[in-house]
Amino acid sequence: IVELRAAHDRVIDEVNSDSLIDAFGVVDPGKARSVVESWEAYLIEHRDEITAIQLLQEAKERRVAFADIKQLADRISRPPHNWTPDLLWSAYETVHVGKVRHSDRHTLTDLVSLLRYTVGVDDELVPYADRVQERYAGWLAQQEQTGAKFSALERWWLDRMVDVIVTSAGIQPADLDQAPFTDRGGIDGAIRDLGSTRAPALLHDLNIELTA
Numbered sequence: 001i002v003e004l005r006a007a008h009d010r011v012i013d014e015v016n017s018d019s020l021i022d023a024f025g026v027v028d029p030g031k032a033r034s035v036v037e038s039w040e041a042y043l044i045e046h047r048d049e050i051t052a053i054q055l056l057q058e059a060k061e062r063r064v065a066f067a068d069i070k071q072l073a074d075r076i077s078r079p080p081h082n083w084t085p086d087l088l089w090s091a092y093e094t095v096h097v098g099k100v101r102h103s104d105r106h107t108l109t110d111l112v113s114l115l116r117y118t119v120g121v122d123d124e125l126v127p128y129a130d131r132v133q134e135r136y137a138g139w140l141a142q143q144e145q146t147g148a149k150f151s152a153l154e155r156w157w158l159d160r161m162v163d164v165i166v167t168s169a170g171i172q173p174a175d176l177d178q179a180p181f182t183d184r185g186g187i188d189g190a191i192r193d194l195g196s197t198r199a200p201a202l203l204h205d206l207n208i209e210l211t212a
Contacts, residue, residue: 069169112128
């Protein structure tokens with residue numbers, strides 16, 4: 001309750017001029033180290049309350065739902081921490097030189113990468129989008145080795161599904177009735193172009209192979 005109150009109570013000063021108190025874009029090794037240590041301590045302290053950590057460490061598939069990512073993002077964005085994926089990533093990039101892949105843009109799903117790296121599931125901090133795309137390329141190569149081929153139309157559906165996974169840490173059948181899939185018929189279009197049995201199978205495979 002205290003965190004929520006602090007997050008919503010704001011005092012607006014229309015008289016005094018603003019002065020710069022902090023600049024998160026400036027790399028300060030001492031501040032970066034403090035952020036990393038605070039973040040790691042926070043995860044240890046609140047481990048039993050954070051579903052995403054439990055899923056990564058205990059679940060067989062190690063998949064984290066977007067709802068759990070959003071819940072964690074909302075929680076850490078409140079005072080006194082005010083953490084964002086960009087801030088945490090920048091801190092790790094400063095402290096763990098050589099183990100963090102740079103990215104100019106971060107999304108909420110990068111919290112999955114941050115969690116995986118922090119709890120020791122991954123030994124390199126890689127943007128979630130990069131990891132998904134790399135696994136997608138590997139999955140396509142495996143499909144080709146088994147003789148499976150995808151037409152340009154089928155690849156359109158697969159590529160767009162991967163885009164959803166990048167931003168939402170997974171894809172559900174209901175997502176196919178959202179843009180951009182609706183431009184090609186939504187769920188009915190996916191069944192038409194991919195096949196009634198193949199469409200759900202591909203959806204399942206991408207969820208398993210790209211997010212675990």
